Amino acid sequence: MPSLTVSRTIDAPVEKVFDVSTDVHIWADVVPAIQRVEVLTDGPVGLGTRFRETRTMFGRDATETMEFIEFERPNRYVLGAQSHGCRYRSIFTLTPDGGGTKLEMVFEGTPLTFGAKVMSVVMRPFMKKMGDMCAADLDAIKAHVES
Template sequence: MSDVEVHRRVQAPVDEVWRIATDLESAPQVVRGIDAVEVLTPGPFGVGTRWRETRTMFGRSATEEMTVSAVDPGRSYTVEATSSGVHYLSTFSFAPAGEGATEATMTFGGRPTTRVAKVLGALTAPLATRSVEKALRADLDDIAAAAERGAATG
């Protein structure tokens, strides 16, 4: 699958969007697509933070273990996961967009690591790309709504 990237202007400052996007315990209450999160590492969000995230996709519940592999505090972070012969890489970026706003970007890509995954990926790529884009947009909309509520009340 080629990388999918979505952007959204959020009417909240970067620090509020960052706080919402990195609050793993609250993710199921913020992001409609997330059913549950189990944080596996104690301490603050950073490189090495791991969690199990459960989502319902295509009518089936799936749980994946995620690991933060890079962080530029307040600006971006990268999450990696490997499942069913595919290595997934997600990047979340936040940049000031003037007047207390933020330009939020989510990028997601999957690279097959097995022959079976390569064949299945080639067959399902168009559908998968559309589904991923739709899910990323929904996640970003949910994060934006929570950050905008927080900015309005804070």
């Protein structure tokens, strides 16, 4: 499965963008596609935080359990998940850009089973739509941070 990359420049400092974009407690209020988030671990959000996210994808609700597998405030975090025979990683990098922040997301899916490998070929035409959905998430974060 090919990776995809989307980015947005947000008119706010890196630290603020990082704090908002990693605050799983507000995601359902900020990102329209996310219906709910259930945090599965105690304590502040950070390395090892696990949560269950339900979002609308391709017109259907999909629930996945994810974990912060890297958490390097304020410049980088990685969300990992394993589902339907694939390992998924969403890599977020935050860099200063003028007076604001460039928020970049790289989404990677690695098929682990034969069935997932077959489905990854079938799903290639949907990668543009996946990119549009990821871009919409970043647009929502941008709008929230800048409001």
